[in-house]
Amino acid sequence: MQYRFPVRFLPLILSAALLVSGCKTISEEAPPIMTRIDASTTTFSTKDTLSAEIVSETVGNETETSEVATEITEMEITAEKSTETAAETTEIPQETTSSAPETTFVPETTSLSETTTVPETTTEATITTLLTLQSESPPETTLQTTSETEQVTAYYGTNSYNALNFREQKGFWITYLEYSSILKNKSESSFRKSIGNYFDNISDLGFNTVYVQVRAFGDAYYDSDLYPSGEQFDGTIGTSNNFDALQVMIDCAHERNLSIHAWINPMRLMYTSQLEAIDDNYPIKKWYDSNKYNGTYIVKSGDRWYLNPAYSEVTDLIASGITEIAANYDVDGIQIDDYFYPTTDSSFDKSAYSASETDLSLSDWRIANVNRMVKKLYKAAHNANSSIVFGISPQGSVDNNYNQLYADVKTWCKSSGYCDYILPQVYFGFDNTALPYADVIALWSSMVKSDDVKLVIGLAAYKIGAEDTYAGKGGKNEWINNDDIISRQMSLAESLSNYGGVAIYRYDSLFNPESSVAAQVDKEIKNIEK
Numbered sequence: 001m002q003y004r005f006p007v008r009f010l011p012l013i014l015s016a017a018l019l020v021s022g023c024k025t026i027s028e029e030a031p032p033i034m035t036r037i038d039a040s041t042t043t044f045s046t047k048d049t050l051s052a053e054i055v056s057e058t059v060g061n062e063t064e065t066s067e068v069a070t071e072i073t074e075m076e077i078t079a080e081k082s083t084e085t086a087a088e089t090t091e092i093p094q095e096t097t098s099s100a101p102e103t104t105f106v107p108e109t110t111s112l113s114e115t116t117t118v119p120e121t122t123t124e125a126t127i128t129t130l131l132t133l134q135s136e137s138p139p140e141t142t143l144q145t146t147s148e149t150e151q152v153t154a155y156y157g158t159n160s161y162n163a164l165n166f167r168e169q170k171g172f173w174i175t176y177l178e179y180s181s182i183l184k185n186k187s188e189s190s191f192r193k194s195i196g197n198y199f200d201n202i203s204d205l206g207f208n209t210v211y212v213q214v215r216a217f218g219d220a221y222y223d224s225d226l227y228p229s230g231e232q233f234d235g236t237i238g239t240s241n242n243f244d245a246l247q248v249m250i251d252c253a254h255e256r257n258l259s260i261h262a263w264i265n266p267m268r269l270m271y272t273s274q275l276e277a278i279d280d281n282y283p284i285k286k287w288y289d290s291n292k293y294n295g296t297y298i299v300k301s302g303d304r305w306y307l308n309p310a311y312s313e314v315t316d317l318i319a320s321g322i323t324e325i326a327a328n329y330d331v332d333g334i335q336i337d338d339y340f341y342p343t344t345d346s347s348f349d350k351s352a353y354s355a356s357e358t359d360l361s362l363s364d365w366r367i368a369n370v371n372r373m374v375k376k377l378y379k380a381a382h383n384a385n386s387s388i389v390f391g392i393s394p395q396g397s398v399d400n401n402y403n404q405l406y407a408d409v410k411t412w413c414k415s416s417g418y419c420d421y422i423l424p425q426v427y428f429g430f431d432n433t434a435l436p437y438a439d440v441i442a443l444w445s446s447m448v449k450s451d452d453v454k455l456v457i458g459l460a461a462y463k464i465g466a467e468d469t470y471a472g473k474g475g476k477n478e479w480i481n482n483d484d485i486i487s488r489q490m491s492l493a494e495s496l497s498n499y500g501g502v503a504i505y506r507y508d509s510l511f512n513p514e515s516s517v518a519a520q521v522d523k524e525i526k527n528i529e530k
Helices: 010-021 176-182 188-204 245-255 272-277 283-289 312-328 346-356 362-384 398-405 409-414 437-447 485-494 507-511 515-529
Strands: 054-060 123-130 143-145 150-152 169-174 209-215 259-264 298-301 304-307 333-336 389-392 454-460 499-505
Touching: 169 259, 169 454, 169 507, 176 188, 176 507, 188 245, 188 507, 209 245, 209 499, 245 259, 259 312, 272 283, 283 298, 283 304, 298 346, 304 312, 312 333, 312 362, 333 362, 346 362, 362 389, 362 398, 398 409, 398 437, 409 437, 437 454, 437 485, 454 485, 485 499, 485 515, 499 507, 507 515
Parallel strands: 123 150, 169 209, 169 499, 209 259, 259 333, 333 389, 454 499
Antiparallel strands: 054 123, 298 304
16 A cells, blocks of 8 residues: 655645646646456456546536525435335345345336436536645545535545456455444454455355445444444444454455455435434534534435435545545445435425526436536545446446436446446346346446446345245246246356446355255355356
8 A cells, every 4th residue: 555745845835736726627647557467367447547636527517505404304215105016126125134135126117118318418517626635644524615616635645556356247245234243243353254254255156356345324344534433343443442344354355366345335324323323523423413514415314314415515525435445445446336315305405406506307406416426436436546446336227226316327337437337236037027137137238338337237146035026926936936046147147248247245145044045045056156
């Protein structure tokens, strides 16, 4: 890892440069893209060269403001309100159970056809992101909004680590749910042994990449200045049980020649009781305690709080969190999950939408907000380490991405500057009535038109041996009656012209299954090994 700027005179130089330029964007060429090629691996990396300290991008034509506040009443997530029908596909996360899927799927009301249209150009105002120099102790994050510029003053330097990534990913998600048994109340040596066994099992199955959850609910499973420690980890830096969970996972992964990606949920936060319990110095707690920002920057939807991407301060915080990881840790990638807007209810961001005075519809305005955030996160990751990859794992249903989450997956698939790989969570069987697996992956394949974007297909190991309640009459018992669905899905994905790999959700579902499905899971593993 390389940290810059112990040089005492650089702040003066940067200040002088800003005065001369009138605070205009200063471009600095980033280090050249680095790849690692050895006898057993071939890497891929983004083809874009990015600026290192100060970058500018064109974003929404709406004027952002921090002077609005509103009262938000509690509301249920739209996905949880929807009514089931035979042709619908709904999956609700059960976060307290070990077998629960991490991803929420909402009912299908439309076909697989690409009927959603999104404005290609929704951007006019220029945003300049300023990353200041690192002092001996990391500076606090100062979040200030103006009508045309946004500034991030949390800076963590850059990392010269040469990332390990493979031409074809074969990945496993490891979630905060797994941490409850191997990390919570455990010593460093115990955790190191457990996660090492996890990675051995993954490697022995022929997989080469792990996605480890480092932020699930506005928390951190690493040493962070910006987010409080995750509830499944009591080894907080500075306590008697002092170790860094992410660093242990990185060490163990690289010892086994596994690529490791830090996986975050950018917008989803905690329950009220959890927010109230964290230290007052964290930005999300300050916003929660503020009459001005509670209900604007941070909004309650259902029983949980979420960050609102309409504000530059909010997306700055998320971007700084990514910079903090990529600069301070030798991760090979950053991945964001599919939790974007939690509701279609207009009250979630009514004040911000009104203040924007945009001509866009609420839906298109929200899509523009998410696009701006994703671009900023992509740049934050690559500015910290140009060799790592930035990925997105959206819902498998294209229509739900647009109609429920405001995620512009078509643009991300066909354009540079949003992601290096797209990993749709295609958690459907072959016989799913609304979303048959073969049709869904064909649609995603047709959408990936950029040479800079890899397509990786996400698969649902948690369904093995279980009734697929919302798959329709034909698919309801498919996962019970077959013990080779995952292996067949892997084979079909490999036939895609732009195939970039597969990923399995999640580790425990395949290697620590519930006893009721263990025999069938074991058969599925044997089929995967063939």
